Amino acid sequence: xxxxxxxxxxxxxxxxLLALLVLWQATITVFDVNPRVFPGISAVWxxxxxxxxxxxxxxxxxxxLTRVAVGTVIGIAISxxxxxxxxxxxxVATFLTPLMRFFSVLAGIxxxxxxxxxxxxxxxxxxxxxxxxxxxxxxxxxxLGVSTIPMRLRxxxxxxxxxxxxxxxxxxxxxxxxxxxxxxxxxxxxxxxGLIAAEMIATNVGLGYMLFMARDFYRTEVIVxxxxxxxxxxxxxxxxxxxxxxRATVERWGMVERT
Amino acid sequence: xRSLTIRDLSKTYFDxxxxxxxxxxRGVSLEVTQxxxxxxxxxxxCGKTTILNxxxxxxxxxxxEIRLDGRAIHxxxxxxxxxxxxxxxxxxKTVLDNVGFGPKMxxxxxAERDRTAREYLELVGLAHAADRYPNELSGGMxxxxxxxxxxxxxxxxxxxxxxxxxxDAQTRMTLQEELTRIxxxxxxxxxxxxxxxxxxxxxxxxVIVLSKGQILDEVDIALxxxxxxxxxxxDAAFKSLSGKVLQLVRSA
Ligand SMILES: Nc1ncnc2c1ncn2[C@@H]1O[C@H](COP(=O)(O)OP(=O)(O)OP(=O)(O)O)[C@@H](O)[C@H]1O
Ligand SMILES: [Mg+2]
Numbered sequence: 001x002x003x004x005x006x007x008x009x010x011x012x013x014x015x016x017l018l019a020l021l022v023l024w025q026a027t028i029t030v031f032d033v034n035p036r037v038f039p040g041i042s043a044v045w046x047x048x049x050x051x052x053x054x055x056x057x058x059x060x061x062x063x064x065l066t067r068v069a070v071g072t073v074i075g076i077a078i079s080x081x082x083x084x085x086x087x088x089x090x091x092v093a094t095f096l097t098p099l100m101r102f103f104s105v106l107a108g109i110x111x112x113x114x115x116x117x118x119x120x121x122x123x124x125x126x127x128x129x130x131x132x133x134x135x136x137x138x139x140x141x142x143x144l145g146v147s148t149i150p151m152r153l154r155x156x157x158x159x160x161x162x163x164x165x166x167x168x169x170x171x172x173x174x175x176x177x178x179x180x181x182x183x184x185x186x187x188x189x190x191x192x193x194g195l196i197a198a199e200m201i202a203t204n205v206g207l208g209y210m211l212f213m214a215r216d217f218y219r220t221e222v223i224v225x226x227x228x229x230x231x232x233x234x235x236x237x238x239x240x241x242x243x244x245x246x247r248a249t250v251e252r253w254g255m256v257e258r259t
Numbered sequence: 260x261r262s263l264t265i266r267d268l269s270k271t272y273f274d275x276x277x278x279x280x281x282x283x284x285r286g287v288s289l290e291v292t293q294x295x296x297x298x299x300x301x302x303x304x305c306g307k308t309t310i311l312n313x314x315x316x317x318x319x320x321x322x323x324e325i326r327l328d329g330r331a332i333h334x335x336x337x338x339x340x341x342x343x344x345x346x347x348x349x350x351x352k353t354v355l356d357n358v359g360f361g362p363k364m365x366x367x368x369x370a371e372r373d374r375t376a377r378e379y380l381e382l383v384g385l386a387h388a389a390d391r392y393p394n395e396l397s398g399g400m401x402x403x404x405x406x407x408x409x410x411x412x413x414x415x416x417x418x419x420x421x422x423x424x425x426x427d428a429q430t431r432m433t434l435q436e437e438l439t440r441i442x443x444x445x446x447x448x449x450x451x452x453x454x455x456x457x458x459x460x461x462x463x464x465x466v467i468v469l470s471k472g473q474i475l476d477e478v479d480i481a482l483x484x485x486x487x488x489x490x491x492x493x494d495a496a497f498k499s500l501s502g503k504v505l506q507l508v509r510s511a
Contacts, residue, residue: 152347155317160412161337161364170360174351249351 013239039221044228047221056210061229063205067123068195071130072188076138080180083139084172087146100140107133107187108194116202126198126206133190141183145176178250185242192234207233261328263291263314263416263448268323269472270309283309285472286323293415294446296439298459300504301469302511307452310469311420314450315341327415337361340414344421346401348393354380354404355389361412379407382441399430406438416448423458432488435461439486456505460497461486466504470511478504 021041027033028040035043051057086092111132112125119125149172157171199208207230214222270284284306291297299307312318314325316335325332327339335341340361348357355376356363362372380386383403393401402422409417423431439462442449453459459466460480468475480500482491491497 150345150347152343152345153349155315155335156341156343156347156349157360158317158335159315159337159339159341160361160408162360163364166364171349174349177351 035220036218037220039224043221044225047219047225048229051222051225057229060205060207060210061233063203064195064199064207065233067126067206068130068188068191071127072134072184072191074127075131075134075187075191076184079135079139080142083142083180084146084168084176086139087143087176088172090147093143093147096143097140100136100143103136104140107136108190109197112194112198112201115198121202123203125202126195129194129198130191133194134184134187137187137190138180138183141179141186142176145179145183146172148179149175178246181242181246181249185238185246188237188242189234192230192237196230261293261415261448263289263450264326265289265291265310265314266324266326268310268313268325269321270306270313270318271321272309283472284313284320287469287472287474288323289467289474291416291448291450293448296442296449296451296462296464298451298453298463298466299469300453300456300459300466300508301475302508303454305469305511306472307454307469308420309472311341311418311450311452314416315339315418337364337412338415340409340412340417342402342405342409342417342419342422344424346393346398346405348401348404348408350393352392353389354385354391354393354396357393357404358408358411360408375411376407379411380404382410382444383407383437397430399426399434402426402434403437406434406441410441410445410447414447416450419449419451421453422451424453424455431458436487438462439484443484454508456508457501460501460504461488461491468504468507468511475511476507478507 025041028038033040039047048057086096108129111129115125115128115132119128153171153175154167157167162170195206196208196211199206200212203209207226211223211226211230214220214226266288268284268287268289269282272281272283273279274281287306287310289297299310301307309318313320314332316332316339332339349360352360355373358379359367359372359376362375367375377386377389380389383406385400385403385407388396388400388404393404396404402425405422423434426434435458442462449462451459451462460478460482463480465477465479467477478500482494482497482500
């Protein structure tokens with residue numbers, strides 16, 4: 001992308017956020033809103049500066065991101081091979097599809113109560129929720145990805161001398177990759193929401209916990225600051241990591257006409 | 260002399276909708292010698308694709324046997340290259356890597372297989388497209404890549420199932436001329452399936468006419484080479500051979 005194009009896309013990205021800020025401050029000023037109901041921008045800014053200065057914000061962010069990273073990596077490591085194995089046999093894929101759909105939808109917060117029973121309060125339970133959100137969606141998409149690879153591509157590989165292992169690495173994995181990446185993007189979206197909810201219940205550090213504690217002290221400026229951080233972190237993660245990854249596979253290869 | 264021997268080949272499908280069996284191929288015997296260019300023609304549904312898929316090893320036969328060079332075939336293998344009607348290029352690989360796929364499977368080092376791939380891309384006139392992805396190519400170009408990919412693996416037999424059916428008439432004629440030229444240069448054994456009679460006659464040394472899963476008749480095509488459409492178009496011998504094959508196909 002050329003510099004001016006990049007600048008433009010950054011402007012498009014921030015313009016609506018800026019508009020929201022203006023609207024926010026105008027509303028607070030015009031209606032003279034009680035800070036216990038909703039804070040002004042300066043109070044939120046102040047909360048951000050203080051929590052950055054005393055290191056607590058970084059601590060919460062660090063705890064949250066670590067859980068997401070661990071849960072996601074474990075989730076991907078297990079779900080990709082499993083999902084692909086299921087996809088190789090059409091009958092297995094057909095059989096498991098409703099089940100995988102069911103668990104994909106259920107994944108995330110619904111597992112929090114049982115996770116706390118299994119793992120107690122803390123890292124284990126929350127990481128499990130993340131793992132769960134990523135696991136089913138990615139496994140389902142990996143399975144879908146493999147089972148929609150046209151049979152003729154497997155035939156082509158076989159008649160060019162590819163054995164089972166080479167077929168896996170040269171055909172099935174790259175062929176399923178666009179679906180896998182889409183699955184990771186969707187799964188991480190579930191995971192991120194599940195994370196915040198789980199942290200409100202099951203821990204004593206992390207962004208969700210920060211929000212929930214602030215509520216007890218009527219610290220609306222901390223709550224709103226936390227919400228903004230949660231949203232921004234997701235946007236950054238999605239825009240800078242996941243979306244480019246998806247573009248690099250799906251669009252480059254023109255995989256739309258693949259069926 | 261290496262050869263492909265098909266003896267008493269048959270295939271019965273089970274049609275799940277009708278709940279009945281379909282005899283798609285019934286007792287086909289055929290001998291193809293090394294370096295021969297054979298066309299299989301016949302009306303839609305006469306079993307051409309089924310025969311080719313059995314030779315390629317994609318589907319098992321219900322009866323009879325297929326031997327290549329004396330050995331019975333089991334499953335797909337690099338000794339039988341396939342050019343698919345729908346190209347079947349790997350969308351995630353560049354043109355160069357598609358063509359170099361066979362050599363890669365044989366463990367040929369990168370530099371060497373790239374050289375081989377470029378050589379075959381040159382042969383099909385696509386040297387300039389080496390670094391592109393298949394979805395950036397036209398149908399005719401993709402099919403050329405498909406031909407180059409099969410050839411680069413140096414198979415004993417090249418199996419082609421209506422490879423030029425999905426390109427426009429002009430491109431098709433160019434591809435047909437290129438294929439006869441390549442065949443003359445390299446002399447691979449080719450089994451070429453089509454339902455286009457003039458295509459079969461233009462390309463082959465021998466045209467085999469199929470009807471309802473059986474061989475109806477065969478016609479030797481003793482036309483001189485190189486074959487080019489400008490010359491053959493009005494050629495009396497070409498016309499009479501085409502007429503003869505057409506009559507057989509229509510009686511099928
Ligand atoms: N998988 C299958 N299951 C059941 N019947 C099949 C199957 N594949 C092919 N057939 C039947 O076998 C017969 C031969 O099919 P085949 O595809 O070999 O014909 P073809 O000569 O290649 O025709 P076309 O010119 O239309 O490609 C047809 O009657 C077809 O309906
Ligand atoms: Mg066919």
